[in-house]
Amino acid sequence: MGIIEIFESRVPCLSDILDLQRTCQKNQLKFSTDTNRYLLYLTLKKVGPFVAQKLVSKLVEKGEIKWDDDDNWEVEQILDHVEEEGKDFYLIKWKGWSNAYNSWEPKDNLSCEDLLSEFKEYQAKGKKRRMVDNEDDLARHPKRNRVDEIFHKLAPVRDTLSPLGLMSLSSPTKKGKRPVYRGINGNYGEPRNVLRKASAPGMKQLNPRSKFYKQKRVEVQKALKDWERHLNGINSDPAGIVVENLVDLEGPPENFVYINDYRSGEGITIPDDPIVGCECEDCHSNQKTCCPAQCGSTFAYYKKKRLRVVRGTPIYECNKRCKCGPECPNRVVQQGRKFKVCLFRTANGRGWGVKTLQKIKEGSFVVEYVGEVITDKEAERRGKQYDAVGRTYLFDLDYNPGDCPFTVDAGYYGNVSHFINHSCDPNLEVFAVWINTLDPRLPRIALFSKRDIEKGEELTFDYMMTGDTTNAAPTLDNVDITKQAKLLQASSAQSVEMSNDPNNLVSDDNTATEDEDTTDDTQGETDTAVETETECDTADTDVEKDEGSSQKNRDERESESQKNHDERESETSRPEMAATGDAPSGSVGKNVENAPKKTPEKLLPKSVTDQYKIVCQCGAKNCRKYLF
């Protein structure tokens, strides 16, 4: 019924929460309490603390909630002035807020005559005020706190109040009916109407040639520069991040915290002390005994650190217990992102996206997908909320036989991969990688280039695709489930053994696999290190270029993988574990026969409820129409 109608209504992706709610009302659908709360919170964030506070004041006025806060909104300085359609607007620096949160206020809303006349004198002298943040303001990051506070104040009514209900309070305050809490200028009983913030929808309709728009742009660009600096301050990858918005007045996203590695969610501990590593002098020549072989998989890289295996192959890199140094060819993902990227505003409504500022050769590691590792149950809960706002950041670690207890949520905590959009014809592909955490349920998610990628090209991967593919055209990009299952069972067994998980079935049925013919990848290797083609990058000195053609490389990867695959096919009667000289003595492995026979799902973000479909804007010829 209603849910189907919502599909039919096709609420556009990134659509306004209010539109979404209107659509729901029309279809007589109600949000759950959790979703309603979440949307209310998002609405407050979206309108910003000033408008939010004004809306809340209406509830105070009606006696529905109390406001006993003695917090002030105080004008610290007036920075600039514009006249727009006969009205005066002033750019306000708020006390205790960094310049990123300056806002334009109509003159009528200001009651700081002294500052106004001081500004006029200043302006008459032809001077311009510089926006310099003081350290205190920068340290406080007060914006989120303000909105959180407001949300908290709404507690008594928030389950009965909808975002639409809240916004409907925003009709002009009638004279004489003033709210009773302190207004934005710090005076009790003197509320001030405020303009929406730069990111508010109304702003996007401004005439881009107007002075007002241009001023706004300056503000937004400054906020984005600040954000870029902030991101690069935290980013631990060798290559930097550039931020660019040539499209609209959207500033830095709220509710996003940059991280470099997985963050453990509540109740989760991510072990990172492997009990075993390899002893190789030269891992590349010792593929029979190196980590991947111990884990029943294939050495994943050529000497120059580009992929030599196809999608679906589990990757085991050398870890902190291994003897080899950082230059080992089996240390790739752990070295971090080496290509400089740009977070940019897309022009077709897909929000932010990521493009590369350097040419990337096929098979190169590009970026890791990091976020908060959460339980399956928590993922179900968050998934519904993401679905309700047409966003998704959940990535199931659904990669092994048996249960799938973990999901990565990059919605709040994430790195640049948080901004990578979906394409039905992507240039990145996903691999599961184990390094210092050998728990088979906790691989790291690495995105590698599927083909050569030009400088300036948007980076994309295929979000698909568990579950419903009714609307999906067949894709060339599907994983070979059979092959994947086999490899994963093997890798699962070894990882479990290495992580010494007592809960897993074990067998001491290990036999050395000396007769294995480890593939010599040097034959297929065509890498030679040369300089990059980009002028933007200063950080990367380790980018490679093939002398051979991409097609050749691709063919080699395919045949290499086919060979590995065939080897595994012929090994099915053998025990899975390879007890090598490097394995700890007495180590035992789980016989694959005993492994749960669940077909692994793909390692891709999921839409938990499948209730809302997002229309895909990837523009690919083989586009499947919907993201999910």
Ligand SMILES: C[S@@+](CC[C@H](N)C(=O)[O-])C[C@H]1O[C@@H](n2cnc3c(N)ncnc32)[C@H](O)[C@@H]1O
């Ligand atoms: C992981 S985020 C990607 C970053 C996002 N564009 C942003 O601004 O934060 C996923 C969301 O981006 C949007 N998106 C990504 N790829 C898209 C596509 N091909 N078509 C339409 N929307 C897309 C959808 O809203 C989706 O839920």
